[in-house]
Amino acid sequence: MDINRMQKTEYTHEIIMPNNDIPFKMFLFEGKDGNYIRNKHWHRSVEIFALFEGELEFFLNEASYPLSPGEFMLVNSNEVHSIHSPRKNMTVVLQIPLSTFERYYTDERFIYFTHSSKNQDEEVMRLIRDMYETYAGGQTGYEFKVQSQFYMLVYLLVSKYRETEVDEEMLKANRKLNKLSQITEYMKENYSQELPLAQVAEKFHYSPTYLSRMFQKYAKVNYKTYLDNLRLSHAYQDLMNTGYTIGMIAEINGFANSKAFSKVFQSRYGMLPSQFRKKQGEL
Structure with missing residues (x-):
């Protein structure tokens, strides 16, 4: 299979690893269909986004990095980043455990x-x-070949990019x-519930003021915006993949009401959820 064929045929073939055969994850970027924004977040793994077709724009620590086909972005552990995917793209994502x-x-x-x-870069x-x-x-034997290629990639990272x-x-x-990360994991597990700043701060033995400052200084986003973004990411999937009403989507994802959900959605995507759903139905 050559790269041109891969670009044309593999959009719908989403691979998510590891299963039991590969010591890392590899999949097609979730924003492959375009009109997608992944807001500020961070994680313990090292990520590589390899763009083969289309375009992506990364924001790392407030700096912008536009990607063109043939380029990749390496995201370090605990590096705050966001991604804008305006159009359809073919991007392979690798998530490498930090312990590697x-x-x-x-x-x-x-x-x-x-x-x-x-x-x-070209070899990567x-x-x-x-x-x-x-x-x-x-x-037959694919897992051995993939792992040999993976360790060659790791070798390049530690010898040339570190x-x-x-x-x-x-x-x-x-x-x-x-x-x-401990706090945001709790928020991810409970995003559909009410999560006032004071309640979360108390649970983790911080004052609300201190926790608010931690988010702003180190996550580069305020607490409420992070929570809204978290809820919106789940609501977006419900909007795309279910027939739930707008009000139901708002309720099950922790928004106060459909008006609050619509306000956050419109600020992100430039249209109301109902308009977005109608547009998707026309594609």
Whole structure:
């Protein structure tokens, strides 16, 4: 399978790993159909977004990184990022557990990779394309071939892209985001319930003011916006994939009412949920 064929035929073939055969995750980007925004978030894994067709725009720590076909974006552990996918695209995403790089940690179980272009960028893209095609093919021994390609990719990351000098501010942000991750995991589990800032702060033994400042300074987003974005991501899927009414979608995803849901949705997508659903039905 060559890359042109992959671009034309694999949009609907979404692969999500690991199963029991691969030590990482690989899948087509969820915003592959375009008109999609993934808001500010962070995680402990290292992510690579390899763009083969279309366009993406990344925002990392307030800086913008537009991607064109043949380019990739590497997102470090605990690096706050958001993604804008205006049009249909073919993007393969790899999520690599942070523990993969354990032997190469600097301080505080920390490793950092550069965003600067390297001479090996083309090889990285070729490896990711081949890994995806090999796994999609599923032929005898595919898992061994994919893993050999994966470890070649990891070798390039630690030998060519790793930064060995990290400053104290970067380490401090990493510590704070680790703490915030415990809080956001709780929010992800309870997003459909009322989650006032004071209640969440009390649960994690912070003052509301301190927790609010943590979100703003280290997550680069305020608490309410993060919660609205979390709820909106689930509501978006319900809007796309169910026949629920707008009011029902608002209720089951924690919005006060359909008006509150519509306001957040319109600010993000430039149209009301009902208009968006109608437009999708016309495609």
